[in-house]
Amino acid sequence: xxxxxxxxxxxxxxxxxxxxxxxxxxxxxxxxxxxxxxxxxxxxxxxxxxxxxxxxxxxxxxxxxxxxxxxxxxxxxxxxxxxxxxxxxxxxxxxxxxxxxxxxxxxxxxxxxxxxxxxxxxxxxxxxxxxxxxxxxxxxxxxxxxxxxxxxxxxxxxxxxxxxxxxxxxxxxxxxxxxxxxxxxxxxxxxxxxxxxxxxxxxxxxxxxxxxxxxxxxxxxxxxxxxxxxxxxxxxxxxxxxxxxxxxxxxxxxxxxxxxxxxxxxxxxxxxxxxxxxxxxxxxxxxxxxxxxxxxxxxxxxxxxxxxxxxxxxxxxx
Numbered sequence: 001x002x003x004x005x006x007x008x009x010x011x012x013x014x015x016x017x018x019x020x021x022x023x024x025x026x027x028x029x030x031x032x033x034x035x036x037x038x039x040x041x042x043x044x045x046x047x048x049x050x051x052x053x054x055x056x057x058x059x060x061x062x063x064x065x066x067x068x069x070x071x072x073x074x075x076x077x078x079x080x081x082x083x084x085x086x087x088x089x090x091x092x093x094x095x096x097x098x099x100x101x102x103x104x105x106x107x108x109x110x111x112x113x114x115x116x117x118x119x120x121x122x123x124x125x126x127x128x129x130x131x132x133x134x135x136x137x138x139x140x141x142x143x144x145x146x147x148x149x150x151x152x153x154x155x156x157x158x159x160x161x162x163x164x165x166x167x168x169x170x171x172x173x174x175x176x177x178x179x180x181x182x183x184x185x186x187x188x189x190x191x192x193x194x195x196x197x198x199x200x201x202x203x204x205x206x207x208x209x210x211x212x213x214x215x216x217x218x219x220x221x222x223x224x225x226x227x228x229x230x231x232x233x234x235x236x237x238x239x240x241x242x243x244x245x246x247x248x249x250x251x252x253x254x255x256x257x258x259x260x261x262x263x264x265x266x267x268x269x270x271x272x273x274x275x276x277x278x279x280x281x282x283x284x285x286x287x288x289x290x291x292x293x294x295x296x297x298x299x300x301x302x303x304x305x306x307x308x309x310x311x312x313x314x315x316x317x318x
Contacts, residue, residue, distance in 0.1 A: 007070075038053065107311040154188055260274070
């Protein structure tokens with residue numbers, strides 16, 4: 001069955017990743033939109049009154065899709081609006097914490113650390129993503145000679161570095177501490193493959209280059225093609241900075257040990273996420289030493305898709 005789906009997000013990169021992962025796993029017939037709510041409606045999303053922001057929106061007119069998948073707070077009123085306009089015929093799915101009563105939607109997936117509950121709610125520790133083992137192998141094939149051109153005595157260690165956000169400053173001091181810890185790995189003969197993100201500060205590059213000078217490493221800092229997937233596929237071990245739930249979740253997919261470089265800051269949501277991960281040995285802290293333990297690939301995407309299909313078929317019968 002190739003149902004027609006409209007995917008609506010708040011426009012953030014993290015929301016787009018989750019939305020595309022789920023929608024593309026469900027159908028090839030998907031149209032994507034950003035909510036693009038203007039003030040004052042953006043200020044009152046996700047509440048019902050914000051639906052007024054979509055009245056007259058020429059993007060959302062008949063014929064309506066079989067399913068609407070929304071992701072992010074500002075996308076909530078768009079899904080509610082389409083459910084009402086279609087007289088309930090659009091099956092509505094919401095990804096992440098809707099903030100409002102989840103019964104407004106037909107199905108809700110939320111990360112376990114958001115503690116959302118309800119008869120139509122599914123939670124998982126890790127979030128959905130679009131990675132596949134085949135796509136990682138393909139990326140490794142095209143990047144192999146650049147990322148690891150020679151035989152390595154130690155391990156190939158992938159390091160995924162994020163940047164500041166509203167919860168974590170991730171300043172120069174923390175970056176220097178991370179670089180010093182990475183230096184210890186390089187001195188032990190490990191090959192370091194480092195990727196910075198769009199949130200990474202410019203001074204991270206200089207700190208890494210100065211600290212790791214004369215050692216075996218590869219650094220991608222935003223110029224040219226991104227080897228992110230190749231790093232996930234080629235690494236024997238992954239180190240991830242603790243500022244991104246999505247990045248940590250993707251690192252848990254390949255099936256190699258994952259260590260998190262925890263940052264100074266405070267977020268109850270992030271703290272609950274880390275508690276779930278640490279309690280189940282999904283990750284361990286990184287403090288300058290590689291840890292080894294039994295590890296297996298983690299992927300919640302297929303389970304989420306299966307639950308959505310079950311709920312959709314049940315809705316169709318009704």
